[in-house]
Structure formats: structure tokens, C-alpha cells
Amino acid sequence: AREIMKEQDLTFSNRPRLSCPDRLIYGSKDVAFAPHGDYWCQMRPVFVLRLLSNKRVHSYLSVREEETSLMVEDLRRLSSSSAAVLVNLSHVLVSLTSNVISRVALGRKYGDGGEGNVCRSFFEELLELLGTSPVGDYVPWDELDQWEKDGDGGGEMDFVDILLEFQRREKIAPLFEDDVIKAQILDVFSVGTDTSSNALDWMMAELMRNPSVIKTLQNEVREVAGRKCDIVEEDLVKMPYLKAVMKENLRLHPPVPLLVPRESTKDTVVLGYDVAAGTRVLVNEWKIGRDPTLWKDPEEFRPERFLESSIDFKGFHFELLPFGTGRRGCPGIAFTTAVYELVLAKLVCSFDFGLPNGERGRFGHDGRLWDYYT
Numbered sequence: 001a002r003e004i005m006k007e008q009d010l011t012f013s014n015r016p017r018l019s020c021p022d023r024l025i026y027g028s029k030d031v032a033f034a035p036h037g038d039y040w041c042q043m044r045p046v047f048v049l050r051l052l053s054n055k056r057v058h059s060y061l062s063v064r065e066e067e068t069s070l071m072v073e074d075l076r077r078l079s080s081s082s083a084a085v086l087v088n089l090s091h092v093l094v095s096l097t098s099n100v101i102s103r104v105a106l107g108r109k110y111g112d113g114g115e116g117n118v119c120r121s122f123f124e125e126l127l128e129l130l131g132t133s134p135v136g137d138y139v140p141w142d143e144l145d146q147w148e149k150d151g152d153g154g155g156e157m158d159f160v161d162i163l164l165e166f167q168r169r170e171k172i173a174p175l176f177e178d179d180v181i182k183a184q185i186l187d188v189f190s191v192g193t194d195t196s197s198n199a200l201d202w203m204m205a206e207l208m209r210n211p212s213v214i215k216t217l218q219n220e221v222r223e224v225a226g227r228k229c230d231i232v233e234e235d236l237v238k239m240p241y242l243k244a245v246m247k248e249n250l251r252l253h254p255p256v257p258l259l260v261p262r263e264s265t266k267d268t269v270v271l272g273y274d275v276a277a278g279t280r281v282l283v284n285e286w287k288i289g290r291d292p293t294l295w296k297d298p299e300e301f302r303p304e305r306f307l308e309s310s311i312d313f314k315g316f317h318f319e320l321l322p323f324g325t326g327r328r329g330c331p332g333i334a335f336t337t338a339v340y341e342l343v344l345a346k347l348v349c350s351f352d353f354g355l356p357n358g359e360r361g362r363f364g365h366d367g368r369l370w371d372y373y374t
């Protein structure tokens with residue numbers, strides 16, 4: 001990872017051309033899948049400096065606070081009828097993250113009615129398709145065909161408002177044709193919703209199978225928040241254990257386990273091996289997070305390990321890179337962290353979670369607590 005994303009970051013800053021984003025995102029006109037070149041160089045700052053800057057993330061504070069409070073209210077309503085209720089938290093977390101992203105990107109969210117269902121199934125299909133790896137992307141059919149032929153081998157603005165503003169400015173308008181704007185919005189939904197809800201989903205599963213961790217976390221959060229659990233973002237700085245839980249979860253369950261593929265732009269040598277231009281590279285973050293030479297008892301969910309170390313996931317520590325790093329590193333870290341911490345704090349403060357009859361729970365191969373849900 002260090003060699004690819006730091007020492008030779010420029011050489012490996014391309015993305016391979018993949019057929020799904022090419023067809024679904026207007027010829028990869030988004031930032032995540034765009035090849036490295038002039039277009040990407042012009043579009044990336046739009047994300048980093050305008051859509052996802054610290055200032056902009058801060059300006060969506062009310063969206064985060066409202067949506068997390070609504071989530072807690074909904075759960076309270078459900079649990080008011082009896083002392084314990086069975087809740088499918090995955091559904092709750094998916095709608096929370098898509099509501100936050102919808103409001104931030106489009107200025108509105110979609111309810112549970114017909115329009116909401118159409119939107120939801122559209123994005124579900126988009127994510128499923130983007131997550132597939134068509135054989136043709138790995139076996140160079142086009143090249144093979146060719147070989148056969150020739151015998152050779154701020155403020156209150158949502159993301160759409162900001163992008164339209166760019167379109168209105170004469171000098172840069174040509175770059176911001178409608179498809180470009182639509183591609184960026186699809187990017188935000190495709191890379192921003194599933195990753196976050198997936199991370200939260202895993203976290204709640206880990207907390208439920210580790211009762212002592214959830215207890216320690218609850219004690220910390222309840223001590224800071226008081227009885228009302230009326231948590232605001234400023235409270236979060238006083239919750240080091242919560243931050244450690246978040247890191248430990250991203251270590252064991254990186255939402256993008258092989259990160260986003262990179263591609264070399266020229267012939268190079270990596271750790272003594274010759275690597276040809278156009279070679280696709282997958283960084284196995286899942287494996288790095290469980291490497292016994294880097295982590296003591298790597299399979300154990302033990303947030304305490306982060307209380308004793310300064311390791312963070314912001315791209316400076318190569319032991320923990322769930323968001324990638326370097327030129328193509330994720331610009332959504334601040335955005336994700338802000339939502340993620342607030343959801344976690346509000347959930348564990350307001351409710352007690354556990355498995356029926358105090359069981360420890362069994363996990364299916366996908367990590368879901370299947371005997372809890374069935």
C-alpha cells in the first residue's frame with residue numbers, strides 16, 4: 001500500500017476503465033472512476049474544496065442532527081409499546097444514511113411512498129451494478145479482438161446548487177454540462193451511502209456480540225450526554241472510546257475491502273518486481289487490517305488498542321487505510337466521520353441493545369446476525 005499509494009502515488013493514480021461506471025455514470029464523468037488526467041484534475045478540487053470541505057461539512061450540521069434525532073424518535077415510538085422489541089437495524093441505518101445524503105446532495109429526501117421506493121430501488125440497482133466485476137473488465141476482450149484482427153497481442157446550498165453555480169460561470173461552464181453534474185451526484189450516492197450504512201451495520205453487530213464493549217461505550221456516552229441523551233457534535237470530542245470503537249470497526253470491516261482499483265500509467269518497478277504500464281492494482285485493506293504482524297490478536301474486536309496508539313484512518317498510517325490515501329484518496333472522510341459518530345453516540349445513549357435471552361449470537365458468512373433477525 002505504501003509503495004502504490006505513497007512512494008509511487010503519481011504512477012498509480014489512474015483508474016482502470018470499467019464497463020459498469022462507463023455505462024452508468026456518463027462515460028465515467030464522475031470523480032471516483034474518471035481516468036487520471038486533465039478532466040479529473042479539474043473535477044477533484046470541486047469535491048475537495050467545494051462539496052466536502054470542512055466548512056461545507058460543518059454547514060450540514062443541522063441535517064445530521066435532525067436526521068439522527070428522527071431516527072431515535074422512530075425507534076422510541078417502536079419501543080414504547082413494550083420493554084423489548086425486535087428491530088431490523090440494517091433497514092434503519094440504510095434509510096438514515098440515504099436521507100442524509102439525499103438532503104445534502106439534492107436538498108430533499110424521499111419518503112416511504114411511491115417516489116421514495118422508485119428512488120431507493122434505482123440506487124440499489126446502481127450500487128449492485130457498480131459492485132459487480134464483469135469478466136470483460138478483467139480479461140481484455142477488446143484487445144483480444146484487436147489481436148485477432150491484426151494478429152497482435154458553504155451555506156445552505158445543496159450539492160446540485162453548487163454544481164449549477166459552476167455551470168452558470170461562463171469561464172468554467174463548458175466543463176459543467178448536465179451529464180457532468182449528474183455524474184457527480186451519482187458518485188455521491190454510489191460511494192457515499194452504501195459504504196456508510198455498511199460500516200454502521202457492522203458496528204452494531206460487533207457491539208451486540210461484545211457486551212463489555214457496548215457497556216464501556218454507553219458509560220462514556222451517557223456520562224458526557226447526561227440523562228437526556230441530547231447529544232450535539234461538540235460532545236463528541238469528549239468521547240475517546242467512541243472514536244476508538246469507530247476505528248476498530250473500520251479496521252475489521254473496511255466497507256471497501258479492496259479499495260477502488262488503481263492502474264499504473266507507466267512501466268515501473270515495485271519492490272523489485274517489474275510492473276508494466278496499464279497494470280491494475282487492488283490494495284487488500286481487509287487483509288492489512290487483520291495482519292498479525294501489524295495487529296496483536298487481529299481477529300478480536302478490541303477498541304482499547306486505539307486508546308494506546310495514535311493510529312488514525314486519515315491516510316497517514318498504512319496499517320489502517322479504509323479510505324485509501326494519496327491523490328485518489330477518499331475526500332469524504334470528514335463527512336462520513338461526522339455522521340457516523342453522531343449516529344453511534346445517539347443510538348447507544350438512547351437504547352440498550354442486545355440479543356434475545358442474552359445470547360451472544362451467531363454470525364452468518366456475511367457477518368449478519370442471522371439468528372437475531374430470524
Ligand code: HEM
Pocket residue numbers: 005031032033044047052187188191192193195196199254255256259260261262322323324325326327328329330331332333335336
Ligand atoms: C465509510 C464511508 C466511506 C469509505 C470507507 C470510503 C472509501 C473510499 C475509498 C477506499 C476510495 C478510493 C481511495 C483510493 O483509491 O485511494 C474512495 C474514493 C472516493 N470517495 Fe469515499 N468512502 C466513504 C464515504 C464517502 C462519502 C460519504 C463520499 C462523498 C459524499 C465519498 C466520496 C468519494 C469520492 C468522490 C472518491 C473518489 C476520489 C478520486 O478518485 O479522486 N466517499 N472512497
